[in-house]
Amino acid sequence: MKIIADLHTHTLASSHAYSTIRENCEIAKERGIKVIALTDHAPLMSDAPHEWHAANQHILPQVINGVCVLKGIEADIMNTKGELDIPDYVVGKLQWIVASFHGPVFPPMSEEDHLMAIENVCKNPLIDVFAHLTTTSYPFDYKEAAKLFSKYDKIVELNEASLRSGASKRENAVRLFNECKSEGVKIAIDSDAHYCERIGDFSAVLDVLKEVKYPEELIISTDLDYIINRANKNHPSAPKIDNSIMRI
Ligand SMILES: [Zn+2]
Numbered sequence: 540m541k542i543i544a545d546l547h548t549h550t551l552a553s554s555h556a557y558s559t560i561r562e563n564c565e566i567a568k569e570r571g572i573k574v575i576a577l578t579d580h581a582p583l584m585s586d587a588p589h590e591w592h593a594a595n596q597h598i599l600p601q602v603i604n605g606v607c608v609l610k611g612i613e614a615d616i617m618n619t620k621g622e623l624d625i626p627d628y629v630v631g632k633l634q635w636i637v638a639s640f641h642g643p644v645f646p647p648m649s650e651e652d653h654l655m656a657i658e659n660v661c662k663n664p665l666i667d668v669f670a671h672l673t674t675t676s677y678p679f680d681y682k683e684a685a686k687l688f689s690k691y692d693k694i695v696e697l698n699e700a701s702l703r704s705g706a707s708k709r710e711n712a713v714r715l716f717n718e719c720k721s722e723g724v725k726i727a728i729d730s731d732a733h734y735c736e737r738i739g740d741f742s743a744v745l746d747v748l749k750e751v752k753y754p755e756e757l758i759i760s761t762d763l764d765y766i767i768n769r770a771n772k773n774h775p776s777a778p779k780i781d782n783s784i785m786r787i
């Protein structure tokens with residue numbers, strides 16, 4: 540399996556991360572990653588840049604140092620209604636949106652509340668990916684959630700940083716991704732890198748996927764065309780990405 544994407548990455552614009560876009564792209568290129576998503580935090584996290592940071596990404600080239608760069612954000616799920624902390628005018632400019640539960644914005648609630656929030660985020664067509672869903676503080680019914688991801692065609696991320704830090708237990712990841720496999724859910728392999736050297740480093744994730752035996756055709760991180768087509772289709776008001784942009 541050749542992984543060519545890392546669709547959850549931070550730059551020093553999120554103040555608890557430490558690398559520039561250029562540094563992230565340099566490491567991505569070295570490791571054969573053809574596309575990364577810039578997903579710095581949305582405004583309600585204390586370390587987040589001002590909302591103008593996300594809105595102004597259209598000034599960046601689509602390809603930096605030979606790597607396709609999706610202009611995105613890691614949005615915070617604010618409540619059980621599935622509302623997110625991104626103003627509408629910013630949402631419309633973005634090419635890739637990751638949604639996360641973060642304690643400072645959505646303090647852990649009951650399993651039913653977590654599932655309700657997930658269901659309502661699923662109904663938002665602009666959300667591409669659920670990030671680090673296997674963290675221990677946000678339990679929910681994995682089987683029911685997998686049915687929702689399949690029904691609404693949402694991508695579920697397996698997140699290297701949360702597995703390594705212990706925020707996600709390995710057994711949670713095995714359980715969730717077994718349910719996702721049963722429901723034919725598409726998944727992404729992401730670093731959630733906060734330093735450039737972590738871009739494209741997926742060893743803990745690959746260890747889980749090996750155990751689960753996830754079907755390769757459901758892993759979007761190997762498929763550049765799928766990623767670019769999805770970004771274009773799901774974000775019609777964002778700058779269009781030319782499909783031939785990474786062809787040699
Ligand atoms: Zn996060």
Ligand SMILES: [Zn+2]
Binds near residue numbers: 547549613731
């Ligand atoms: Zn993150």
